[in-house]
Amino acid sequence: MSITYRKGGDSQSLGVLELTKEELAHIRKGDAPKHLRFPLDVSKWRRSAVTGHSTGHRSAPFISTEGEGLDRLIKIHQDGGASGKPRSLLASTLPRTALSTANAAEGPTATLAKREMQSWRLLQLEPSSLRQPDPFTAPTKLAANGSHLAATLYRLARASKGSGSVNGSGEAQVFSRIANRLGELIDDVRAVSVDREERRELLTLNVTGSDGTVHPARALSDGTLRFLALTLLELDPEATGLLCLEEPENGIHPDRIPAMLRLLKDIATDTEEPLGDDNPLRQVIINTHSPAVVGEVADDDILRRRQ
Secondary structure (H helix, E strand, O other): OEEEEEOOOOOOOOOEEEEEEOOEOOOOHHHHHHHOOOOOOHHHHHHHHOOOOOOOOOOOOOEEEEOOHHHOEEEEOOOOHHHOOOEEEEHHHOOOOOHHHOOOOOOHHHHHHHHHHHOOEEEOOOHHHHOOOEEOOOOOOOOOOOOOHHHHHHHHHHHHHHHOOEOOEOHHHHHHHHHHHHOOOOOOOOEEEEEEEOOOOEEEEEEEOOOOOEEEHHHOOHHHHHHHHHHHHHHOOOOOEEEEEEOOOOOOOHHHHHHHHHHHHHHOOOOOOOOEOOEOOEEEEEEOOOHHHHHHOOHHHOOOOOO
C-alpha cells in the first residue's frame, strides 16, 4: 500500500492524503521463507503456522491497482480469479482503503485479511480500569484498557480446574505461576488470588504479601497492575493475534525493565515450537523512547525511525 500527499487547489487548502497503490496478493506456501525473516524451526513452528498449497494455481491478485493520476483504479477481484468481474473504485475519491470495503460475498479472502487487521489490539492499560472489580456477568477476556482483570484470571483458574490443566498447570498452579511472575517485578509477593463475593456478586483480584497482608487490586501500584495484566495475556491461550503496546516501561523501576521485556517476549509465539494452546500465534510490537529498553532488546528486533 502506498499513500501520498496531494496539495490543495489554493494556498488556503491543507491538501489531502491520497491512496496511490493498494495490493493484496496470495503467497504460496513454498515462498514462505522469503517473507518470514526471523529465526524459526521449519519442522515444528513453520509447518504448524503456515498452511496452504506449495505451488498454488492463482495468479491474479485479490486487490490490484491500475492506471495513473486521477484515473487510477483500485480493483477488488473475486476469489475465482479471472472468471469473476472485479469491482473497480476510483482511487482519487476513496475516503478509505478498498480492503475496508471488502465483503464475504465478493471477496472472502480479502474479507479475512480485513478481519485479521481489525483484530489487532493496541493495549492502553489504564490503572483505573485495572483496579476495578468485576461483576459475575463481566466479560472474561482482558480489554484493551485493562478492564476485566479479575474476571479473566478467574476464568483461567476455573478452566484449569475443569479440564485439569492450563499450560500444563492445575488451578492452584495458575495462581502460583502468576505470583511467581509478579515476584520478578516486586519482592513482596506470596500469592495471587481472586475473591468471589457472593453477596455483591463481585470478583476482586488480590495479592498477598510475604507478611500475609492481602492487598486488593485498588491498592496496587500502576506498574504492578500492568505487569499483572501482561502476565495474564501470556497465560491465556485465547489471547491471540497482534498486540501493540506503547512504552511498557511506564511505572516500572529501571532495574525491573529486563523482567518486563522477558515477559513481553514470552507473550509472543515461540518460533522454535509448534503452535498449540501453550504456544498460541501471537506477535508483540512495542513503542519506546527509553534507552534502557532499547539496550535490553536484540538489534535484530529493533526498527528505528528514519530521521
